Amino acid sequence: MSGERIRVVIYLRAPEGEAHLLEKTYREISWVRGEGAGTRIEGLIRSELLRDVDRPGEYLLHSEWETLEHYRTWQFGPDHKDNPSVLRPYQDRSRGRHYAVYGITSED
Numbered sequence: 001m002s003g004e005r006i007r008v009v010i011y012l013r014a015p016e017g018e019a020h021l022l023e024k025t026y027r028e029i030s031w032v033r034g035e036g037a038g039t040r041i042e043g044l045i046r047s048e049l050l051r052d053v054d055r056p057g058e059y060l061l062h063s064e065w066e067t068l069e070h071y072r073t074w075q076f077g078p079d080h081k082d083n084p085s086v087l088r089p090y091q092d093r094s095r096g097r098h099y100a101v102y103g104i105t106s107e108d
Contacts, residue, residue, distance in 0.1 A: 009060050023077065041074055
């Protein structure tokens with residue numbers, strides 16, 4: 001089912017008192033702003049940063065992709081592997097794997 005649309009969730013955590021820095025860092029990513037040459041990522045439909053309202057400092061980076069192939073091409077391609085994300089220091093690895101990839105099985 002690799003041709004299905006997928007959603008990727010990355011768990012993020014800001015050190016106490018630094019939530020504003022995590023949010024600022026997300027907003028400054030070129031592909032989030034859609035600015036500059038080559039900023040569009042093939043197959044990326046949208047991306048959003050979600051803040052946990054009950055746990056200050058905890059976030060999800062949610063992205064939606066046209067297909068699993070688009071995501072894997074970007075994930076293992078040089079634009080991602082050779083340029084570590086500026087959000088990497090905020091990845092929450094306390095829960096084990098810091099991300100998950102979900103196939104969309106049903107929508108309203």
